[in-house]
Amino acid sequence: MNSMENDPGTPMAAAASTVQPARAHPVTLRQVAEAAGVSTATVSLIVNKKKGARIAADTRNRVRDAIRDLGYRPNAMAQTLVSGSSRFIGLVADAIATTPFAGQIIHGAQDEAWKHGYALLIANTEGNGELETDAIAMMLEYKVRGILYSTWFHRATAVPASLRESDFVLVNCFSTEPDARAVIPDEVQGGRSATDILLRNGHRRIAFINATTPAPAKDGRLQGYREALEAEGIPFDESLVLEAYPDQEGGYGATEELLKRGVTAVYCYNDRMAMGLYDGLRENGLSIPGDMAVVGFDNQEVIAAHLRPPLSTVSLPHYELGAAGVRMLLGLDESPADTAVKVHCPPVERSSV
């Protein structure tokens, strides 16, 4: 919230005098060459700091000055044309803004791409197939280095035909088709971690409020719950697994059923359900974590970190998913080729347990 210091004491004038020439017709290599009295080849060599290039210090300076004076900027399009491949990575998302999650994927992808000298070209399709085809076509025309195909919630997906015309990796989704690299969150481990938080705090009778909506997360998070219980030698009790629609209302609505189970702790399919459950518990005069320990899943900042008490949960590694996607695309990680890479979901402990 700072950075608002406009410093009116330092007028822009000084800075403006040196730069500011641009904006008319862009300066080209040739113009720089002429200004410096050399060939374009020479300028190119200097601009790109070519290793083997033998250039007299004097020449080098003249060229550098010309570049500065004219405000030269290389034309990336021309560079790409001659080099054949661009420094773009495409990211197509099915929902950019419906959720804070997509933003994290973009963020991770952008950071990692940037780190390797790539720029991100994004498109969101809002689930519209035609838009999606167009978006991919556009990326292909811009000769992207590869395409990240991402979904806002973890799910199975079909691979659009045109995607195969480029290098690609599936992010936060996967396909059963061959040759489809993918990176997804490790739901099972996440479920285990969530349950472990409760277990480590002495709880033995732990309910799990699962989602009603079918998804890899539904199966994985349940699986993790069972594994954690098993590791502690606690028999799995089917009756402790409830189901509700995965939002605040669902969590709230599950309160009554939950209380009948006589548990001391509950693990919710996601943070939003936990948020609703908080309300339900409170209405029943129960305190958290005193009367009931609660953990969520997703680590949705706006919610989890600011509930009363702050919610212990497991983080969905969207940032890391985006970054890992880029690395996989660029062949920086050793990818197992056939099976999707699972990214760890780190537990985040706060005070609801």
Added chain:
Amino acid sequence: MNSMENDPGTPMAAAASTVQPARAHPVTLRQVAEAAGVSTATVSLIVNKKKGARIAADTRNRVRDAIRDLGYRPNAMAQTLVSGSSRFIGLVADAIATTPFAGQIIHGAQDEAWKHGYALLIANTEGNGELETDAIAMMLEYKVRGILYSTWFHRATAVPASLRESDFVLVNCFSTEPDARAVIPDEVQGGRSATDILLRNGHRRIAFINATTPAPAKDGRLQGYREALEAEGIPFDESLVLEAYPDQEGGYGATEELLKRGVTAVYCYNDRMAMGLYDGLRENGLSIPGDMAVVGFDNQEVIAAHLRPPLSTVSLPHYELGAAGVRMLLGLDESPADTAVKVHCPPVERSSV
């Protein structure tokens, strides 16, 4: 949650046979031309559906077939090179993922850009000046049509020197420097709308919990509150304006002070404060809206729509900000040139009043 129908009954084979040639060395115009037995000029004419072009139906078909068979894709880089200007719009953001808001700006910008045949090139700077300079340089090198410079919260900003080398518009921020077009939310109107919701429901004694952090929003939202009161002939009472840090904890912490004021309604600087206040009120045994009506500001979906009861608030038009930014950049709206364009903040009524 559908679209998971993978339809195993339709093997990929059929589709794959026609396409699938690509991925080796990309097909060029010349190759298509040779395959069809015409010149590249002819192919270009056909690909671009040039109006004045006179092409025999027969030729047209041969070319079309060649294009399909070879799986030709135009090389946008080459096109850009010759045409001089690209179909890119750059978007530099200071925080892509810290908040759901940035996502909305991206979304709006992307939709609007796409509508006009532009693709979005994004970069996030995380407030890092060097990164920012690099990001803008990159965009300049890609010869973007223009740059959207956006901030995640509404504030004053300095215009980076290099931004001026291109067309640009400030989104969700503004500058006092000349020739800086900008589009920002109309905080004053928003404040008025928020207060009006309460006023229309018969409340006369309304508190305002403002933020402690200086920002255009702080001043604007207060101003709107005063204007709304004044319009109803209610004298402004300084003692009804509290201040707190603008998050859940702040709202919660303000409860006590608030209750001393004997008001029937409260307008919070943002939804997060309202969320905290909900907790505070509840702990005091007060019901919403029965004992106290509450409105927020921002319309942060995850929170506002799912609180109990759902929160009436005012929407921060981030999507529209992004879209309007693109329109302004492209010169599609009549821009007032000198002063920032204010975008309307629509009230969203739910059940907290």
Added chain:
DNA sequence: TAGATCCGATCAAACGTTTTAGCAGAATGG
């Protein structure tokens, strides 16, 4: 002093398009 080596820099082709000018032949007009 002739040949080799090295230095500093240039030439020119290539990348994949778009587009203007123009050309050959057919159709039309008088």
Added chain:
DNA sequence: CCATTCTGCTAAAACGTTTGATCGGATCTA
């Protein structure tokens, strides 16, 4: 039957780079 117009198509320049081949001259080497 010649002139004109129209039709269908092509040649070639241009866009701004990169890069391997080359080149003239100075400096060594023997």
